[in-house]
Amino acid sequence: IEAGLGWGWQPRALVQxxxxxxxxxxxxxxxxxxxxxxxxxxxxxxxxxxxxGARRFVQLIAQQGRPGSGA
Incomplete structure (x- = not known):
């Protein structure tokens, strides 16, 4: 995130x-x-x-957008 490559949702104590x-x-x-x-x-x-690990992360994100996935 600090390199300008994206955004994240981080614990305040970590990023403050x-x-x-x-x-x-x-x-x-x-x-x-x-x-x-x-x-x-x-x-x-x-x-x-x-x-x-990155492939699994992409799979998890993709599953969240599928019908019936609870998204």
Whole structure:
């Protein structure tokens, strides 16, 4: 995230020092009560295949958007 490659939902205790230092910026949302419903694009290079953990992460994200998945 600090490299400018995306955004994340992190525990405040973890990121507060970085917010104060200016290396991270907080993005407040009005619709956060129990979760966020939004589209997520996952992008990677064909020249650098995803590892097992990243492939599983992509599968989990994809399952959340399928009908009947509870999304």
């Amino acid at each position: 020092p970085r917010i104060e230092a200016g290396s991270l910026v907080e993005m407040p949302f009005d619709n956060l009560s129990n979760g966020v419903a939004l589209w997520v694009d996952v992008v990677w290079s064909k020249e650098r295949p995803l590892g097992l």
